Every structure is written in structure tokens, then in C-alpha cells.
Amino acid sequence: MVLLLVGAMVVVMGLVVFWVEPLGVLGVLERLTPNIVYRVRTELPLVALSFDDGPHPAFTPQVLEILKQHEAKATFFLIGERALRYPEVVARIRAEGHEIGNHYLRNGATLGHSNEEFMGNLEKTERAIGAGEKLELFRPPGGVAWARQIRLARERGYTCVLGCAYPHDPMHPPVWYIRWLIEKNLAPGTIVILHDGIANAKRSVAALPQILAAGRKKGLRFVSIGELRRRSGGQGE
Numbered sequence: 001m002v003l004l005l006v007g008a009m010v011v012v013m014g015l016v017v018f019w020v021e022p023l024g025v026l027g028v029l030e031r032l033t034p035n036i037v038y039r040v041r042t043e044l045p046l047v048a049l050s051f052d053d054g055p056h057p058a059f060t061p062q063v064l065e066i067l068k069q070h071e072a073k074a075t076f077f078l079i080g081e082r083a084l085r086y087p088e089v090v091a092r093i094r095a096e097g098h099e100i101g102n103h104y105l106r107n108g109a110t111l112g113h114s115n116e117e118f119m120g121n122l123e124k125t126e127r128a129i130g131a132g133e134k135l136e137l138f139r140p141p142g143g144v145a146w147a148r149q150i151r152l153a154r155e156r157g158y159t160c161v162l163g164c165a166y167p168h169d170p171m172h173p174p175v176w177y178i179r180w181l182i183e184k185n186l187a188p189g190t191i192v193i194l195h196d197g198i199a200n201a202k203r204s205v206a207a208l209p210q211i212l213a214a215g216r217k218k219g220l221r222f223v224s225i226g227e228l229r230r231r232s233g234g235q236g237e
């Protein structure tokens, strides 16, 4: 009985952490995985927005429009194969002053990949994204990678970034939940994760204007992850 109760509590706590993402547990994560950036420690009134899995021919332009209306900048973690398919969307992201990060060649975990395959896929994605600029940020697909892969990405000059306000939008939760989770976690240095590149990103797009308005009400400005890190002196992550 006691065991059952403990088991149930662990499950409940796991669910709470998964769906509520209290910022308080972040310190534990940061200690357990010091090579991954979840937020940037800063007192500046800045937060970073990031969008994953694009470029998408319909949703990415919608996101870009909303960002422009709100004078916000973001980081787009692009998938190499999709960047090859929609180069005009990649060019527009860049032309509008946003940052581009490496989100690997294909959607799907890196876990079955050897070191050679992993490096090959990172490089192919760099070429697919093009424009010759050096990419600074890597976000592993699905948010998971082996420690050896994180090490290889770092050796190639990447900073590996997840975030601390992620509403699991690929699971299509209601718009109110997406807004609630992100708005609750908006604080200086927060990194928001949303998806513009999933098959149906309607809810993520629908939640965005209010998230941007809520941040502004808190006195926060939305910038790319790179700018957030640079302005904060790139330390204390």
C-alpha cells in the first residue's frame, strides 16, 4: 500500500513537472546537464523566443508576420531537409533579422546515430541552411541526444540550447494552456520553445500575439537567443 502510494506520488510529481514546468526545478536540470542551456541568467528585461522544426511554407510566414507586428526577434531552429525544400522561407527568416539555429538534418532522434553520422548530419544541415554564416546554436531533435553527441556539437563550436517555457505544442494542447504556461514562466532570461514546423501549428500561431503582449506588459523585450546571450555577457548560464 505504502509502495503504491509512493509510486502514485512519483507519477503525479512527474506529470506536474512535465505540464507545469515550475522554474524552481530548473536549477536541478542545470546541475545535472551543465552542457545544455535552458535559460540565461540576466537582470536585463529580455526573453528569447525560439521556433522549431521549420521552415514551414504556411506557418513560418505567419509567425514572421506576427513577430514583425510586435517588433520581436526570434531564433528559428531549422531542419536541414526542410531548409532545402523551402529556401525562400529560410531567406525570409534571415532577411527579417532573425537568428537561425541547427535542428539537425531530419526530424527524429539522433540516438541511433554513430559519431560519424551525427557529425555528417550536422554538416549537411549547415550546408542546407547556407548563406555561409557560422551557426552558433544547436538544438537536438526531440530535445534529446547522447552526451557524446552534445560533446561533438560543442567541439564544432555549437552551444546546445533547450529552453524553460515549453508548452508541448506538438501534442496540440489548447491555446489557453500554451499561453498560460509560457506567460507564467516569462522572466528575464527565459527561453521559450514553440513549433512552427509541425503539421498543424495553428494553436502555436494563435497563442503567439497574446504571449508577445503579455511579455510587453511585464516590461520584457523579445529577442533571439544569440542576442539574449550576447547582451547578458554570455555568462552565468
Ligand SMILES: [Zn+2]
Binding pocket: 052, 053, 103, 140, 141, 142, 143
Ligand atoms: Zn524539433
